[in-house]
Amino acid sequence: MAPDAPWLAEALGQSDAFLGFMEDVGRAAVVDRPALLIGERGTGKELAAARLHYHSPRWEGPYVPVNLAALPRTLIEAELFGHEAGAFTGALKRRPGRFETADGGTLFLDELQAAPVAVQGKLLRAVEYGSIDRVGASQPVAVDVRIVAAVNVDPRELVRRGRLLPDLLDRLAFSVLFAPPLRHRHGDIPYLAERFAARFAAAIGRPEPPTFSDAAQAALAAHPWPGNIRELKTVVERAVLHTTTARIDHITLDPFAHPHAPLPLPHFSHSGGPGGSSPRPPEASSLFSSTPLPPTHFFPSRGSGGDYPPRPPEASSLSSPIPLTWTEAVAAFEIDLLAGALVRAGGNQRKAAALLGLTYHQMRGLYRKYAAALDAASKAP
Template sequence: MEAASHSAPPGEALGQSENFLAFQEALSRAARVERPVLIIGERGTGKELAAARLHYLSPRWGEPLVALNCAALAPSLIESELFGHEAGAFTGAGPRRLGRFETAHRGTLFLDEIGNIPLTVQEKILRTVEYNSFERVGGSRPVEVDVRIVGATNADLPALARAGRFKQDLLDRLSFEVLTLPPLRQRRGDAELLAEHFALRMAREMGWDAAPGFSPAAREQLGAHPWPGNVRQLKNVVERAVYRSGRQEITSFDFDPFASPFAPPPQVEPPLAPRPAAAAAAEPPRPFKEAVAAYERRLLRQALEDARFNQRRAAELLGLTYHQLRGLLRKYGPDQSL
């Protein structure tokens, strides 16, 4: 989901377990209050579907729902995607382009993988949330917006904030309500319900009038599997079983499509041969300080490139103060071949 704008509600989430129903009740309650919401959950639990349901249960249901997967873009592009840019704002910018905040005006902006947003852009989001206005990249005129932000992640945002990789002020503003999606392994009975739903849908796609049934052993497999990929993994497993079944009852599920008696053996790296004493003496290991210096230079170079050589932005990307960055640049500056 790199980006999307929805105009109609998506398919309903399915479940009848106590944990799932409690989450849906909390989501419905939060939808009515027009404040930021964070949705936390493992991969494959349906965070995008939960965000869409929250939007369509809110007073903004008739306005745009605009989504951006923050992990699908290079850090240097996220600011332009969110806030747009003026014509010629940077090399290759082209004509004026509206960002996601503007296209979500009066609606909801869903930021998936929000923990991947660079610190410099986090600061601009914070100002936008506080003042309901921003400036496009390369612009100077304030643009006013009315947007509700819904963020989603499987990362530990408080831990990122403590490590200096997520702004605590922004976390405080976005966490008016935090909703945690239960993983499928903690939704007793829901795996079988979802499996029947996916099986029927796959059967219809195959042109069949009915879905194949599940044997008792297959149903037991559904309940016992830990489902590390959650609903997304369940969907793949069930659909694969249906299409392979030939309309016959499904007696077992194949959880690993890569398993095969004909698969090549795993590649094992051969152990390193001991180095001759003479070679070891001629080629000593790289000194520790030299290796650390090379690593620091790579980090500095990458941060400067991502920040378009804006040193204050580069410092924020690295979690350093501006003066700390300046000290490192003096240490590894042009004379040191940074």
């Protein structure tokens, strides 16, 4: 892989969702029409765009990726379409834009919604007529470019909010490809984690790639991965760096949780005085229904690793003098949600997963993580 071409990295996965997406990309690649990639951040849209180019008849032409969100809005037009000498202050000579650089190949426009509406109008003209206007020019310039664009939100919502021209969306939507989030790629998390760990271990000179303990694998499986593959790669590489043995036993999902965190801000009541609190409305007693959660809240004890025994009932109040770290508070919140959902589901983990909006695989991972506390909760009077 060339160091200056990170998009040439191999897309990895073996789940049905990932393989189906790759098949869709392969079918779209051979048709010389615009394509639109839709997916959350970190799902590999740029790798898919590169695949669209290198598996297309244009593969010998240039592949030019542009992240529009990384450019100043006032410069996007000149960056894409180029400018003539004297077009604006500082334009000392003619400069070709990204369209001309990509002539005969593919132009990938990531974060399409970052382009001003006026620039989107010029993009529409380029897609429809194959010509662009440099800033400050009086004559159009013909270009032969395939446009692949990407957004990380629903493009129809962007149209409703006036952030995306509906005509441009219509022209780009010849091939609409949905990059699956990591949480829907069942089985790919351990597969990717092992490969990221092996690559990073080799990069830092480790003699052999580390393995993951059952607890570490459960932590990886239970996490929702809002940052998708990019987040997973960072988490795994950090775990490899901080592990001195051949096995990874601990996964740090929140790198900002540490024992020397700043003190929390003081709580103020509605009257403006510190330390006050307002009563919680009755409907807020449960996140799921009017059925209250079990009366005992189970908070993890410090230094217990993956085992979270219950604290005494008097420690369950939020006003308890026993301080909680961020990690403990998050664990307590997750345990309460799991315990409440299991009560409502009559102990059926599959039904509890549905109540929480989790997959059964995620529910099993969380249950294994907090097994001691949940077992204690089920036996509480």
